[in-house]
Amino acid sequence: GEEVAQTPKHLVRGEGQKAKLYCAPIKGHSYVFWYQQVLKNEFKFLISFQNENVFDETGMPKERFSAKCLPNSPCSLEIQATKLEDSAVYFCASSRTRPGLNTEAFFGQGTRLTVV
Amino acid sequence: GESVGLHLPTLSVQEGDNSIINCAYSNSASDYFIWYKQESGKGPQFIIDIRSNMDKRQGQRVTVLLNKTVKHLSLQIAATQPGDSAVYFCAENSGGGADGLTFGKGTHLIIQP
Numbered sequence: 001g002e003e004v005a006q007t008p009k010h011l012v013r014g015e016g017q018k019a020k021l022y023c024a025p026i027k028g029h030s031y032v033f034w035y036q037q038v039l040k041n042e043f044k045f046l047i048s049f050q051n052e053n054v055f056d057e058t059g060m061p062k063e064r065f066s067a068k069c070l071p072n073s074p075c076s077l078e079i080q081a082t083k084l085e086d087s088a089v090y091f092c093a094s095s096r097t098r099p100g101l102n103t104e105a106f107f108g109q110g111t112r113l114t115v116v
Numbered sequence: 117g118e119s120v121g122l123h124l125p126t127l128s129v130q131e132g133d134n135s136i137i138n139c140a141y142s143n144s145a146s147d148y149f150i151w152y153k154q155e156s157g158k159g160p161q162f163i164i165d166i167r168s169n170m171d172k173r174q175g176q177r178v179t180v181l182l183n184k185t186v187k188h189l190s191l192q193i194a195a196t197q198p199g200d201s202a203v204y205f206c207a208e209n210s211g212g213g214a215d216g217l218t219f220g221k222g223t224h225l226i227i228q229p
Binding site: 004033035040041042043045091093104105106107108109110 | 152159161162203205207217218219220
């Protein structure tokens, strides 16, 4: 597709429940990034992929967060046992080339996760 | 740690006036910078970018200025319109990192009629 597609747009989960978010990058883009934005503030990097391989996961809270980008499937970000502080908007972005090569990243519309 | 930051949380300008949004960065290794616009309920939208080997780049109604000496980035929007109301973020890429972009705190631009 010509835009990064994220689903669902809104997700409400009870504390302790699992949340799964999906992202379809732009066709032809090899790199996918996940960011977390809390209260319309700055973006926290979570993880990046080069095709189906993890490129950088230094931002991931590994105890409960996991992500995958499998061939011929949307990428996913899963949060096990959600906590109240996980409430945020999660953005996915994709780019054609690797970070550091002066390339623009295109963002999806985000998934708003509310943990109650 | 090093980060990209913005000086003002809110900037209010009259419709038709020019606006300038500022950004200070601290990573001297950053070689690529982007300005994003985020409207309410939407994802960041690319506005303009600049490489570290340039000090100015112009787009349609927008100009980005880069001062590497003082590590300062600015976005100038000419003849602001109501549709320019949004939160603006600067972002940097340090060139060697694999984590994509480092974002600063946003500046909320409000266009007064």
